[in-house]
Amino acid sequence: MVEEDSILDNIEIHKNFAIISINPKLYPLSVIYSAAYWLLDRVHVIIDGDPDTEILVEIRPKKDLKEIDLKEIGYEFNDELINYSVYTVQATRNKRLREVIIEHALAGNTKGQQSFNPRPQANLNQKQQCNIKTPQSGEQIAGNWKPGEQPLENDQLETVKQRSEPIKNDSLFKGVPGIDTEGITNVKDYRHKPEDFNKID
């Protein structure tokens, strides 16, 4: 059975080399370079021709690799042209998507770094008013006392008693010179008593 040559066969076989003809309207030069580069482990490659009409790729087997089928290499080269063309088309289509993914990845890393950034230093020239009461030495800010856990000290007990049992006015001025203690005692206790409210209709 005689093997028919394909009418689309672009491979010309010579004694020691082969020439592959490529239509530059089908495959851009970058794709041809990539496909030719892929062959370099097995053949030497030289590119010639006219970038507008026809590109010729000459392939010669490397001398240390004698058993190379140049026709087979030519077919593989054609396959690689299609392979890199598809890659180029997909890369062009996905270019924006890749850029967005990278932007998001970089933004995510930046956010993580920001959470560890120290607070910006205050302007040292400005005087800031601080309304928070600063603790004096020995003063307890937050009480650790809970009912039943720790007994009150005597002075703390006295304070509680005073709040629950109102002190008479004259006792407030004990020991203060020039105060008419009897007169003060007669002053009505300003705190309302429950019976006072009975008079209200």
Added chain:
Amino acid sequence: MNHLTIENNKCIIKLNKKFYPESIIDKAVKAFMKDYEISADKDNIIIKKKENENLEIVGYQFCDYLLSLIQEEGLI
């Protein structure tokens, strides 16, 4: 199409400048200068025999190196 010619212990390489930019050829010549006696003019690249190297193989290796440089430039 004869891109490589071996004569008088010289390898003369003729390349189509439409496919091999001058900047790439200059880079490749500089790289090969370390091991070979190589020069380039407007049309040709000339590699002179230094020791017992096979000039034809060196010439084709130079062409392959040009292709690898082009591929690198494309990646950048």
